Amino acid sequence: MPSKRTARPPDGLPNGNLDDVNRTILRALADDPRQSTAELARTVGMSAPAVRERVGRLERAGVIRGYRLDVDPAAIGLPVTAWVRIRPGPGQLPKLADLAQRTPQVSECHRISGEDCFLLKVHVPAVAELEGVLDAFLLFGQTTSSFVVATPVEPRTPGI
Known part of the structure; x- marks a missing residue:
């Protein structure tokens, strides 16, 4: 199963590196x-067209993969969060990946190394509700x- 993540240097950026302006x-x-764009231009001290071009270059290079909505699961009735490691049976990798994709309680699924092959982030309304998800x-x-x-460090953008 192919990964959506790739280790590639960003195209369109000098030497594949980010300069101070791009990091800002x-x-x-x-x-x-x-x-x-006008606010962003004021922040970096450049013209709006120059900033728009830089942002476009970062998007085309795959550095900026998208803009996402961040919803608090507890605020929508899903206060219980669990990380679930899965050690698949023989030949079950594709089935597990497909099941994770189809399970609405799964917000993240990572293929990992080690004895376990998958790491899932699961949100449910109550601990008892996790049983049905795990059973599947x-x-x-x-x-x-x-x-x-608790989450002492919220998800953050790496490397900037």
């Missing part, structure tokens, strides 16, 4: 991806769950 743009967009995955392998108690 990325930090500003990480803080507020909805800000206008148990058809294809062994699961190990850990509940999130």
Whole structure:
């Protein structure tokens, strides 16, 4: 199963590296991806057309993969978050990946190294609701769950 992540140097950027201006743009967009080009231009001290071109170049290069909505699962009735590691049975990798894709409680699925092959982030309304989710995955392998108690470091943009 192919990964959506690739280790490639960004096209259209000098030597595949980010300069200080590009890093400043990325930090500003990480803080507020909805800000206008004019606001972003003021932040980096450049003209709006120059900033628009840089942002476009970062998008075309695959550095900026998209702009996402961040929803608090607890605010929509899903206060329980668990990380689930799965050790698949023989020949079950594709079935597990497909099941994770089709399971709405799964917000993330990562193929990992080690004894386990998948790491899932699961959101449910109550601990008891996790049982049904796990049962579906148990058809294809062994699961190990850990509940999130607190998140001292929120997800953040790497490398900027």
